[in-house]
Amino acid sequence: DGGITQSPKYLFRKEGQNVTLSCEQNLNHDAMYWYRQDPGQGLRLIYYSQIVNDFQKGDIAEGYSVSREKKESFPLTVTSAQKNPTAFYLCASSTRSGNEKLFFGSGTQLSVL
Amino acid sequence: KQEVTQIPAALSVPEGENLVLNCSFTDSAIYNLQWFRQDPGKGLTSLLLIQSSQREQTSGRLNASLDKSSGRSTLYIAASQPGDSATYLCAVPNTNAGKSTFGDGTTLTVKP
Secondary structure (H helix, E strand, C coil), X not given: CCCEEEECCEEEECCCCCEEEEEEECCXXXXXXXXXXXXXXXXXXXXXEEECCEEEECCCCCCXXXXXCECCECCEEECCCCCCCCEEEEEEXXXXXXXXXXXXXXXXXXEEC | CCCEEEECCEEEEECCCCEEEEEEECCCCCCEEEEEEECCXXXXXXXXXXXXXXXXXXXXXXXXXXXXXXXXXXEEECCCCHHHCEEEEEEEECCCCCCEEECCCEEEEEEC
């Protein structure tokens, strides 16, 4: 089955710790995205990548970092600089730069210990 | 900057009722508009994608319409069922950067 796999489903971060969320897709999509969702709110874009080895900041990139070394993978690191990291994180992909249908993973819930 | 608004924020209806969810956007220069469904603690599932050249799209009991000139889209759900209970979000891609702006969603509860 083609799709987007996010792991882990739940993640806990200690004070001062960096954590990495995994996102893998086998849809052969060029574009990948990371969104953050807070309770009762819509999604806000953190980072996006339209091609391997290139990525751009979204609306709320501070405290986050990404890499795009492979077409299939777009990991997100939540750094210690992100002071309010508790949220639901969603990874998405599309065939081109967002003008086509967006496909989403099942999400990672990040909480602070 | 594109802004997307969904009204109402929550809606409760009895089973079998037809209902309409609304989505409005401020910048009418869009490529498409996508409707999603989200169950609690889950990712988003695409329901319908309307291209800017289209007026509507249908899938089963769902019908989505698009009026670019007025900056509005509606999602019509016919003969609602308890299984339709979820949060429904609309999203439009940014024309410059290919990133999408989402509404805050409408949480639908269908009572048996």
